[in-house]
Each structure stands twice: as structure tokens, then as C-alpha cells.
Amino acid sequence: MANGDDRSQNGRQHKKARLSYGNPSNDHGNTFGHTNGREANHAGPSSAPLNPAAQAIQEQRKQLPIYLGADALIEEIKKNDVTVLLGETGSGKTTQVPQYLLESGLAGNRMIAVTQPRKVAATSLAQRVAAEQNGPLGKVVGYAVRFDEKSSPHTRIKYMTDGMIMRELMSDPSLSRYSVVIVDEAHERTLRTDLLIANLKKLQKERNGSSNAKGKGNSNNSKPLKIVIMSATLDAEKFSKFFDNAKILYVKGRQHPVKIFHSAEGQPDYVDSAMRTFFQIHTDQPPGDVLIFLPGQEDIESLEKSIDMFAKRLPQDSPEVLVCPMFAAQAPGKNAKVFLSPPPNTRKCILATNIAETSITIPGVKYVIDTGKCKEKQYLARMAGGFDTLLTRDITKSSAMQRAGRAGREGSGLCFRLYTEDAFNSMALSGEPEILRCSLTSSILQLRCLGQDLMELDLMDAPDTDTICSALKTLFIIGAFDKQSQLTPAGRHMASFPLEPQHACAIVASKEHGCSSEVIDVISVLSASSKLFLDVTEKRDAVSEARRKFRHPSGDHLTILNVVRAYQAIASSEKKKSRKDWCRKHFLNERTLIEAREIREQLRQTCTRVGVDYTTSCGENEGPVIACLGHGLVANSAFLQPDGSYKQTMGSSFVKIHPGSTLSDKKVPAIVYDELVYTNQIYARGVSSIPKSFFAKHHALSQRAA
Numbered sequence: 001m002a003n004g005d006d007r008s009q010n011g012r013q014h015k016k017a018r019l020s021y022g023n024p025s026n027d028h029g030n031t032f033g034h035t036n037g038r039e040a041n042h043a044g045p046s047s048a049p050l051n052p053a054a055q056a057i058q059e060q061r062k063q064l065p066i067y068l069g070a071d072a073l074i075e076e077i078k079k080n081d082v083t084v085l086l087g088e089t090g091s092g093k094t095t096q097v098p099q100y101l102l103e104s105g106l107a108g109n110r111m112i113a114v115t116q117p118r119k120v121a122a123t124s125l126a127q128r129v130a131a132e133q134n135g136p137l138g139k140v141v142g143y144a145v146r147f148d149e150k151s152s153p154h155t156r157i158k159y160m161t162d163g164m165i166m167r168e169l170m171s172d173p174s175l176s177r178y179s180v181v182i183v184d185e186a187h188e189r190t191l192r193t194d195l196l197i198a199n200l201k202k203l204q205k206e207r208n209g210s211s212n213a214k215g216k217g218n219s220n221n222s223k224p225l226k227i228v229i230m231s232a233t234l235d236a237e238k239f240s241k242f243f244d245n246a247k248i249l250y251v252k253g254r255q256h257p258v259k260i261f262h263s264a265e266g267q268p269d270y271v272d273s274a275m276r277t278f279f280q281i282h283t284d285q286p287p288g289d290v291l292i293f294l295p296g297q298e299d300i301e302s303l304e305k306s307i308d309m310f311a312k313r314l315p316q317d318s319p320e321v322l323v324c325p326m327f328a329a330q331a332p333g334k335n336a337k338v339f340l341s342p343p344p345n346t347r348k349c350i351l352a353t354n355i356a357e358t359s360i361t362i363p364g365v366k367y368v369i370d371t372g373k374c375k376e377k378q379y380l381a382r383m384a385g386g387f388d389t390l391l392t393r394d395i396t397k398s399s400a401m402q403r404a405g406r407a408g409r410e411g412s413g414l415c416f417r418l419y420t421e422d423a424f425n426s427m428a429l430s431g432e433p434e435i436l437r438c439s440l441t442s443s444i445l446q447l448r449c450l451g452q453d454l455m456e457l458d459l460m461d462a463p464d465t466d467t468i469c470s471a472l473k474t475l476f477i478i479g480a481f482d483k484q485s486q487l488t489p490a491g492r493h494m495a496s497f498p499l500e501p502q503h504a505c506a507i508v509a510s511k512e513h514g515c516s517s518e519v520i521d522v523i524s525v526l527s528a529s530s531k532l533f534l535d536v537t538e539k540r541d542a543v544s545e546a547r548r549k550f551r552h553p554s555g556d557h558l559t560i561l562n563v564v565r566a567y568q569a570i571a572s573s574e575k576k577k578s579r580k581d582w583c584r585k586h587f588l589n590e591r592t593l594i595e596a597r598e599i600r601e602q603l604r605q606t607c608t609r610v611g612v613d614y615t616t617s618c619g620e621n622e623g624p625v626i627a628c629l630g631h632g633l634v635a636n637s638a639f640l641q642p643d644g645s646y647k648q649t650m651g652s653s654f655v656k657i658h659p660g661s662t663l664s665d666k667k668v669p670a671i672v673y674d675e676l677v678y679t680n681q682i683y684a685r686g687v688s689s690i691p692k693s694f695f696a697k698h699h700a701l702s703q704r705a706a
């Protein structure tokens with residue numbers, strides 16, 4: 001990087017501590033073949049005259065590398081049942097291929113599904129492609145993600161999370177409403193993508209006829225299914241082999257170059273290095289927003305504070321800095337802010353986890369800073385009875401390439417990697433598939449509703465037996481499976497809810513206990529994307545005082561219920577501003593409460609479908625609520641030990657109550673908890689006290705399951 005003027009004390013600090021980078025390398029060095037393209041006619045919806053902005057979008061579409069190969073691409077997809085499409089980031093796969101297929105008539109009168117591993121990608125892509133189709137979102141182009149859907153009977157292209165299409169399989173096992181399923185970002189190998197791929201292979205054989213490996217003839221002509229597997233960084237051979245040597249197509253080139261710089265040496269304090277690199281860019285480089293990849297929320301919050309602090313010391317004439325955090329646990333509305341243009345003379349600095357890594361285009365981003373770290377879900381099957389935890393680790397080559405790709409979306413870009421070129425070269429190409437490292441409880445239940453057994457499914461990689469056993473135990477204990485591991489009627493009801501089976505079990509149990517209204521209130525908050533209670537470390541005493549009135553002696557779940565009740569009372573009588581002030585005064589996240597209200601509506605709809613009367617209430621006698629939660633969380637329970645720790649009832653580990661819990665300074669004979677987190681020791685989070693007698697009934701069950 002060129003040296004910038006040293007115009008401030010802060011500037012001096014950064015100049016002194018400048019990070020040095022080696023010479024830039026060309027982006028990625030992948031050599032892709034060319035789809036034998038010719039000038040195609042695939043730019044633009046045929047209807048309605050276009051305004052200048054819409055015309056500009058159509059022009060942009062024609063500039064994408066994939067445009068010239070569009071006709072050849074469609075021909076290949078027509079000829080083959082399964083196509084594996086490999087094309088560099090930004091070549092136009094995700095936005096264009098579905099539109100080409102729609103415009104070619106290949107989809108008939110059914111839909112084209114485009115699956116994404118992440119919500120934010122599905123919703124932002126749908127928005128972009130709706131604009132490219134010159135129509136409103138939710139009409140021809142729509143999306144479906146958990147707890148949010150915008151589609152209509154006119155929808156022909158539907159961007160959806162892989163979880164949503166798996167859920168759709170339960171009501172429509174042959175996916176009859178779809179003629180094409182495009183599995184995008186397949187390299188991520190999420191658990192749901194792997195299960196989806198296995199199901200697509202099976203149902204394509206049923207729909208197209210098993211002898212139909214290459215797309216010729218089918219036993220059911222009215223409903224053939226095309227599958228397209230896409231990514232920029234994919235082990236294409238492995239996917240092709242899985243689909244009986246499916247055709248692999250390559251799209252060559254990207255629209256805009258990205259220059260990559262590696263740091264001259266490793267950067268153990270990557271948060272500090274990211275901050276210094278950001279200010280180097282800010283002082284040296286022309287306008288353009290910066291996207292910084294960090295592993296998790298804590299690092300994002302700490303970097304946000306330091307950037308805000310140093311930005312205040314910049315000279316008056318330097319551009320402003322607007323920091324925008326982006327992570328999965330943040331409310332969708334707040335994440336959506338990263339897509340807005342900053343005010344004039346302001347550089348946007350987006351601090352994101354890997355939710356911004358694939359598929360998305362954040363307008364204005366020209367610079368990427370990649371710390372080389374991510375958090376990954378890991379299932380500790382042999383620890384504490386088995387639980388998912390997030391661990392920080394080095395990223396893979398695939399991730400590094402995807403991250404760099406975010407810089408070259410609207411023009412040429414620069415990517416600064418906070419690791420050496422050698423470190424990049426020695427990275428694994430891609431990570432371990434999620435199916436080998438995550439809890440399988442929810443998936444096994446869902447598959448069983450489809451009449452499938454995970455162990456018998458034709459999967460790209462088979463999961464570990466310990467993980468399967470642990471999931472089967474949990475499903476038995478919550479009553480979703482019987483002794484023979486067969487699905488029970490209650491289990492089928494649980495699977496209908498878009499929730500973890502443990503939480504769904506609590507709702508199903510509430511039917512017997514006459515407290516569905518309260519249980520749904522609690523579960524809705526637990527299912528929201530962000531936390532209800534805000535941590536303000538520097539105001540710990542004030543926070544504790546403000547929350548005192550909600551504290552319930554039984555623990556966190558009924559404390560949540562108290563907050564929901566108080567908020568509902570305020571919400572029905574007060575104006576929007578007073579509600580906001582009330583939340584602020586009590587250090588509560590109002591977005592969580594608003595999101596929870598929407599989730600509650602969806603859960604109520606499911607209740608109606610499975611015959612649970614969601615209006616039944618236990619009033620002030622809240623014992624039944626704890627009993628229902630206990631039914632769901634029985635596998636997550638522990639008994640007090642003489643030394644103050646808690647020993648798991650299903651597992652042999654000792655856990656402590658998380659310091660953030662209302663029960664952290666109490667000793668109660670028995671607890672149930674929402675989850676375990678592993679830092680220097682194992683903590684139970686979301687904890688409630690439960691009478692020991694509750695376990696008398698379940699003891700025999702857990703003994704049998706163990």
C-alpha cells in the first residue's frame with residue numbers, strides 16, 4: 001500500500017504501527033474453461049417498459065461473464081438431469097442462472113428453487129433479482145426463510161434457505177411445485193444441504209425414472225426435476241461422482257479484478273491488526289466501503305468500539321466513518337442496514353462474521369480485510385452427553401477465496417489478508433462437512449417424518465455413530481421416538497414446528513398442562529435471532545436494579561415470561577416511543593420482543609394445524625410452564641452436588657450455571673437448561689429450577705436411553 005499523509009496523532013500512531021503486506025497476487029488463480037457461448041438474448045424481462053435505473057440494471061446483466069455463455073449453459077442443463085456448475089465469485093451464477101432458466105421456458109409452469117445456506121443471502125438475492133425482473137419482491141421472484149416468507153401464486157423463482165426446502169419436503173415429498181432446484185454454495189456442505197442433496201437424488205429418480213441418468217425420457221413426463229449444484233469453490237468431481245458422473249460446467253472469468261495482499265507475517269492479535277489496516281485504507285485509499293471478516297460477535301463489538309474511538313480523533317477534513325456490524329444473532333433489520341448507502345463523505349465499515357462470506361453483494365464495498373478466522377459449530381459428542389458449541393478456528397482456502405470475492409462486485413477491489421501467503425497455501429481447500437460435526441437430533445426427527453432413516457440415506461459423507469446415538473437418546477427421552485426408535489404421534493407434531501425438537505416438545509406438552517399461551521411466549525423469545533437482555537458491562541448495577549422486578553425465583557424462563565407480560569401490557573396501552581423508552585430503561589432489546597411477536601404468530605398457526613389450543617393459559621400459577629419446559633429439556637438436566645456444581649442426569653459431566661443467569665448465585669436441587677457453552681469450563685445457559693420429583697417419571701426413561 002502507498003503511504004498516506006500523516007495528518008493526525010491517530011494517523012501517526014497508525015503510521016508507526018503500519019502493517020506491511022507483500023506484493024499483490026492475482027485473485028485466486030483458478031483456471032476455468034469457457035462455456036461455449038454465443039451472443040445470447042437473456043437480458044431482461046419482456047414485460048413493462050423500463051425506467052433508466054432498470055435499464056442500467058439490464059446493461060449490468062449483459063456485462064457479467066456468464067452472459068455470453070448463457071445459451072450454451074441452458075442447453076447443457078436441458079440435456080442433463082444434474083449439472084455441476086463451477087464459476088468464479090461474481091461471474092453471475094446465483095442471480096443469472098435462475099433467470100436464464102425462467103426465460104428459456106425450461107421451468108414450465110412450476111418454480112425454480114435456489115437454495116442458500118444463510119437467510120441474509122436468500123433475502124438480499126431475492127430483492128436484487130426481483131429488481132432485475134423489474135417487479136416487486138414477492139411476485140415473480142420471492143424468498144422463504146425461517147419465520148419469514150415473501151411469495152405469491154405468481155412466484156416462479158424462489159430463493160430459500162436449505163432448511164426451508166427440507167421443511168417443504170415434509171408436506172410435499174416429491175417437491176412437485178418445483179421443476180428445477182439449484183443448490184447454491186454447495187461447497188459449504190451444511191448439514192441441511194447434505195440432507196437436501198441426498199433427498200434430491202432420491203426423488204429425482206422417482207420423478208424422472210431411475211434409468212434416466214442423462215436426462216433422456218422419464219417415466220413421469222409431466223414432472224421431471226432438474227438439479228443444478230453451484231459454487232465458486234467446489235470439489236466438483238466429488239459432487240459429480242455422487243450424482244452418477246454428472247456433467248461439470250465451468251464459467252470462466254469474473255467481471256472485476258481483486259488484488260490480494262498478504263501480511264508479511266502472521267497477526268496473532270487480529271482485531272488490532274484489522275483496526276490498523278482499516279485506518280491505513282481510510283487514510284491511503286480512494287473512497288470505497290470496507291468489509292472486515294471476524295470470527296464472532298465479541299470481536300465485532302470490540303473492534304466497533306476501537307474504530308469508533310479512533311475515528312473521533314481523525315482530522316476534521318477526513319471522511320467520516322460509519323461502522324455497521326453484521327452477524328447472525330443480530331436482528332434482521334439491523335443486518336439489513338449494511339446494504340444502505342452511507343451519508344455523503346462517509347466510509348462505511350462493515351464488521352461481519354462469515355454470514356457475509358458467500359453469495360451476497362454489499363453495494364459500495366471495494367476493500368476486504370480478512371482476519372483468516374471463523375467460528376464453527378462443533379458437536380462434542382463425548383463431552384457432557386453431547387452438545388454443539390462454537391469454536392474459533394482458521395478458515396479454509398474456499399472461505400479465503402469467497403471473502404476476497406466480496407471486494408470485486410461492482411468494480412475492481414483490494415483484499416488485505418491478515419495472514420501470510422504461506423499460511424494461505426497451507427490451508428485446507430474446504431472444511432469438514434457439518435454432518436460430521438453437528439448435533440443430528442432435529443435432522444433425524446425430520447427425516448423420520450419423511451419415512452427415512454439417516455443411516456440408510458445415500459449421503460456424500462456418513463455421520464459418526466456416537467452423534468447418531470446421542471440424538472436417538474434425546475428423541476426417545478422427549479417422547480418423539482418409542483422404544484423401537486419409531487416415530488410417535490407426539491414426535492410427528494414436534495416435527496411440524498420450525499423449532500429444535502426440545503422446544504417443540506414443550507409446546508406439544510403444554511396441551512396436557514393447559515398453559516400453551518405461556519409456553520409459546522417463552523419459546524418465541526428463545527427462538528428470536530437476538531438476545532432479550534442487553535449486557536451493558538459498565539452499568540452492571542443499574543442493569544441489575546432495572547431488571548429486578550422481572551426476576552422469577554424459578555429462573556430464566558419465567559423471568560422471560562415476566563418481561564413478555566410486562567411488555568404486552570405496555571404495548572397495548574402506550575405509544576411506540578414509550579415502548580422504546582421502557583425497553584431502554586430496562587436494558588431490554590425491543591427488536592427481540594417485536595421479532596418474538598411475529599414468531600408467536602407462526603407458532604400459533606402450527607398449533608392450529610396440530611390441534612394445540614394456543615389460547616389456554618395457566619394464569620398466575622406458572623408451575624405447569626416449568627413442567628412443559630422440563631419435558632422438552634429433560635435431556636438437558638442436572639442435579640446439585642455438594643461442591644455447588646451440577647452433575648448431568650444424562651451424561652457424566654459437571655456443569656456450572658452461567659454467570660448471566662438469574663440463578664447464578666443460587667443453589668437449587670435440580671436444573672434444566674437451554675444449552676451448554678464451553679469456554680474454560682462447561683456452563684449451562686437459560687436455566688430454570690425444577691422440582692427433583694419431576695425426574696421420578698423420567699428417571700427410568702433416561703436409564704433406558706443411556
Ligand SMILES: Nc1ncnc2c1ncn2[C@@H]1O[C@H](COP(=O)(O)OP(=O)(O)OP(=O)(O)O)[C@@H](O)[C@H]1O
Pocket residue numbers: 064087088089090091092093094095096124128231232255358359360361363405408409410
Ligand atoms: N444486490 C446487488 N446490488 C448490486 N449489484 C449486485 C447485487 N447482487 C448482484 N449484483 C451484481 O451481480 C454480480 C453477480 O452476482 P452473483 O451473485 O450472481 O454472482 P455469483 O457468480 O453467484 O457469485 P458468488 O459465488 O459470489 O455468489 C455481482 O458481482 C454484482 O456486480
